Amino acid sequence: MNTLVKLTTVETKLLTREPGSVFTLLIPLFILVVFGRSITEGDTVLLPMALTIAIGLVGLYTLPTTLATYRERGILRRLSVTPVRPGNMLAVQLLLQLVLTVATTGLLIGVGVGVLGAHMPRVLPILAAFLLGTAAMLAVGLLIASLAPNGRSANGVGVLLYFPMAYLAGIMQPPDRMPAMVARIGEYTPLGALRQSFHDVWSGTGPQPTLLVVMAAYAVVLSLVAARFFRWE
Amino acid sequence: MAVIDVTDLSKRYDDHLVLDRVSFSVEEGEVFGVLGPNGAGKTTLVECVEGLRRPDAGTVRVLGLDPLRQSPELRERVGVQLQETKLPENIRVWEALDLYASFYARPRDWRRLLEEWGLADKRDARFGKLSGGQQQRLFIALALVGDPRVAFLDELTTGLDPQARRATWELVRRIRASGVTVVLVSHFMDEVEELCDRVAILDRGRVVALDSPAGLIEGVDAEHQVRFRLTDREGTDPVGLLGGLPGVSGVTATGDEVLVTGRGDFANAVTAALAREHVLVSDLRIDRSTLDDAFVALTGRSLQT
Numbered sequence: 001m002n003t004l005v006k007l008t009t010v011e012t013k014l015l016t017r018e019p020g021s022v023f024t025l026l027i028p029l030f031i032l033v034v035f036g037r038s039i040t041e042g043d044t045v046l047l048p049m050a051l052t053i054a055i056g057l058v059g060l061y062t063l064p065t066t067l068a069t070y071r072e073r074g075i076l077r078r079l080s081v082t083p084v085r086p087g088n089m090l091a092v093q094l095l096l097q098l099v100l101t102v103a104t105t106g107l108l109i110g111v112g113v114g115v116l117g118a119h120m121p122r123v124l125p126i127l128a129a130f131l132l133g134t135a136a137m138l139a140v141g142l143l144i145a146s147l148a149p150n151g152r153s154a155n156g157v158g159v160l161l162y163f164p165m166a167y168l169a170g171i172m173q174p175p176d177r178m179p180a181m182v183a184r185i186g187e188y189t190p191l192g193a194l195r196q197s198f199h200d201v202w203s204g205t206g207p208q209p210t211l212l213v214v215m216a217a218y219a220v221v222l223s224l225v226a227a228r229f230f231r232w233e
Numbered sequence: 234m235a236v237i238d239v240t241d242l243s244k245r246y247d248d249h250l251v252l253d254r255v256s257f258s259v260e261e262g263e264v265f266g267v268l269g270p271n272g273a274g275k276t277t278l279v280e281c282v283e284g285l286r287r288p289d290a291g292t293v294r295v296l297g298l299d300p301l302r303q304s305p306e307l308r309e310r311v312g313v314q315l316q317e318t319k320l321p322e323n324i325r326v327w328e329a330l331d332l333y334a335s336f337y338a339r340p341r342d343w344r345r346l347l348e349e350w351g352l353a354d355k356r357d358a359r360f361g362k363l364s365g366g367q368q369q370r371l372f373i374a375l376a377l378v379g380d381p382r383v384a385f386l387d388e389l390t391t392g393l394d395p396q397a398r399r400a401t402w403e404l405v406r407r408i409r410a411s412g413v414t415v416v417l418v419s420h421f422m423d424e425v426e427e428l429c430d431r432v433a434i435l436d437r438g439r440v441v442a443l444d445s446p447a448g449l450i451e452g453v454d455a456e457h458q459v460r461f462r463l464t465d466r467e468g469t470d471p472v473g474l475l476g477g478l479p480g481v482s483g484v485t486a487t488g489d490e491v492l493v494t495g496r497g498d499f500a501n502a503v504t505a506a507l508a509r510e511h512v513l514v515s516d517l518r519i520d521r522s523t524l525d526d527a528f529v530a531l532t533g534r535s536l537q538t
Contacts (some may be wrong), residue, residue, distance in 0.1 A: 006335040010328050017323040074318030081283055081378070082314040082336040083305060 048198030059137025069151030133194030
């Protein structure tokens with residue numbers, strides 16, 4: 001137990017010393033605040049978009065880069081010659097990224113509702129969309145980490161994937177202005193399903209069960225593929 | 234009881250036989266060297282012994298335990314410094330030691346390790362800001378923080394400057410003095426000659442020789458040389474005086490410089506003969522065989538290439 005507490009403490013410190021993790025917090029906040037001046041109480045677009053960006057950045061950028069770097073530097077291999085299993089490191093990292101996502105989401109909703117005056121929908125639907133969407137994006141992160149040979153390429157793949165995924169998700173351009181076909185496909189991408197679910201929550205209709213299932217399926221399938229290809233060294 | 238017992242260990246990667254029936258044992262308290270050129274299979278060998286790799290054939294016992302099956306017990310009692318591993322750039326020295334100490338059931342006091350390894354003033358420094366020698370000392374300290382009975386040190390001084398290398402050697406002697414058995418993997422002759430009680434020379438996956446460094450050197454039947462300068466050339470005939478001594482194969486005198494070549498222990502015979510005849514010499518130099526010569530004799534090539 002002592003070991004896991006120490007590992008979590010040290011990894012948390014390392015996360016706060018990493019400028020990248022601060023950016024994943026600041027970028028969506030910046031977008032929210034800059035565009036949020038024109039926000040209305042009935043807004044159903046901006047806050048869901050900011051939340052989706054935040055979760056997308058953690059899954060595509062922070063998690064895979066950290067894990068691939070740890071493997072590249074031999075940190076996971078070094079752990080495997082101690083009494084601690086390197087799987088613990090993986091678990092601690094996932095937990096931390098989840099906490100980071102929760103913190104960012106809380107901050108964004110706090111600023112969006114408390115400062116900018118967006119309305120606050122019911123908590124349970126938000127929670128459902130958040131948990132499944134985050135699980136799907138962390139699975140994407142694990143998959144990148146398991147396939148990328150080193151930290152730099154994991155970073156590159158994450159950045160490269162971010163733009164098409166963000167476009168398909170309707171973050172770069174509102175979905176109603178995208179070609180109908182593309183918007184429809186986009187809804188079934190992990191990030192697209194997440195944004196649409198948040199949008200539905202803020203619209204008051206509640207998330208569509210299909211999209212929740214889609215996100216859950218991404219989380220399970222991509223994690224399994226990642227586990228199949230993950231190498232400790 | 235032997236601390237490490239390796240019998241007929243073989244390991245194949247695709248079509249390439251990396252280890253070919255390797256056998257040796259390491260006794261308690263010794264510094265055991267594994268010497269060989271890059272690609273000889275040294276790292277694969279220690280990784281099999283550490284339980285990081287599964288051998289294709291043969292048995293490995295460390296402290297009487299099977300590294301693959303009984304690895305949890307074993308990892309408590311074995312310290313490892315791996316080649317080419319790093320720590321996170323931003324971790325502080327004390328955090329790394331404190332963290333690794335928490336991995337073990339009965340760790341050593343890491344504060345004392347900090348002192349012992351000269352890292353006390355680097356306690357709060359981040360890993361990325363340490364010099365190569367300091368990083369290496371931290372890795373050794375991390376290998377020892379679990380209070381192991383055996384320590385594996387893989388290419389300990391690669392990338393260090395000569396001064397840092399000498400300092401690191403001193404540290405290895407200190408580990409040995411504390412009673413920890415050390416397995417030292419190296420491709421540096423001088424390092425192995427300086428530190429090891431016994432050395433296994435690995436070449437193309439096979440142990441070609443296993444002895445103390447002195448024993449390996451003695452076993453080489455290579456010609457070596459004694460040189461000196463005659464203080465007074467008049468009335469001395471070095472060729473006549475030394476040519477017939479046992480082991481001497483040639484004497485050449487150029488001006489006042491004399492070069493004697495021979496095999497075995499002829500140098501003592503030469504100096505004794507000079508003393509007996511009251512021949513005064515200066516700049517006496519004996520070029521003894523080195524472990525390098527032993528390596529060339531055993532493998533047919535030089536390690537340094």
